Amino acid sequence: MNLGSSVEIITEWDIVAARQLGRNEAKQVGFGTVDQARITTAISELARNIYLYAGKGKIEIERISEAGLVGIKIIASDEGPGIPDLRKVMEDGFTTSGGLGAGMPGVKRLMDEFKVISEVGEGTTIITTKWLH
Amino acid sequence: MKTRIPILKLNEVLIVSIQWELDDQTAIQFQEDLLNKMHETSALGVVIDLTPIDFIDSFIAKVLGDVINMTGLMGAKVVITGIQPAVAITLIELGIRLNNVMTALDLENGLDKLTKELEA
Secondary structure, X not given: OOEEEEEEEOOHHHHHHHHHHHHHHHHHHOOOHHHHHHHHHHHHHHHHHHHHHHOOEEEEEEEEEEOOEEEEXXXXXXXXXXXXXXXXXXXXXXXXXXXOOOOHHHHHHHOOEEEEEEEOOOEEEEEEEEEOO | OOOOOOEEEEOOEEEEEOOOOOXXXXXXXXXXXXXXXXXXXXXXXXXXXXXXXXXXXXXXXXXHHHHHHHHHHXXXXXXXXXXXXXXXXXXXXXXXXXXXXXXXXXXXXXXXXXXXXXXX
């Protein structure tokens, strides 16, 4: 069973909308305050990356269940410039925006599963999951 | 949709209580408002209380870090108070360090710390 909702990221305000949606979903799934903060922060970072690098895109938030576990899946997708060097963006401290955004390694640490699919000139999709333990 | 964060003056200290989730515009407006208020009042210290805040992302952290450095340039000291456990955990996991920042558990301890610092 998948329950989902999504927010189009076009303006700064949509970043706020996406993280509020994420926090509500996380609360409803039953995550505690620390995990709620992790999920909210991860969504905020992903939405900001879309806003900064791609201009527009979408954050989808799904409640998932698998093998007796429940969790939350976030899909951040855009049709922006794509990431030329995936290894580099996964290094701590790498930035092309002058220090805005904590970057991908930070988001990866906040979540349980993290996958990036990116094609230069085509766009980027990031899929990240947090399980309720 | 523009909200401003109130800045209160108590003797030589400015007190700011951030009560709701900050959006980008409000955060940047706050930066400017605080520096202007310091200039107007010749305040020597600032306490920023974050007790109601349940998450801080890298952007808000950067604005806060910048405001602390800017305040330092103007000759005042800042104490950040009331950082919740969830906020502390996510900031560190995210890889954000607020270096050289005075912090305290709550507003009361923060004011004490600042007063001692200003007397020293």
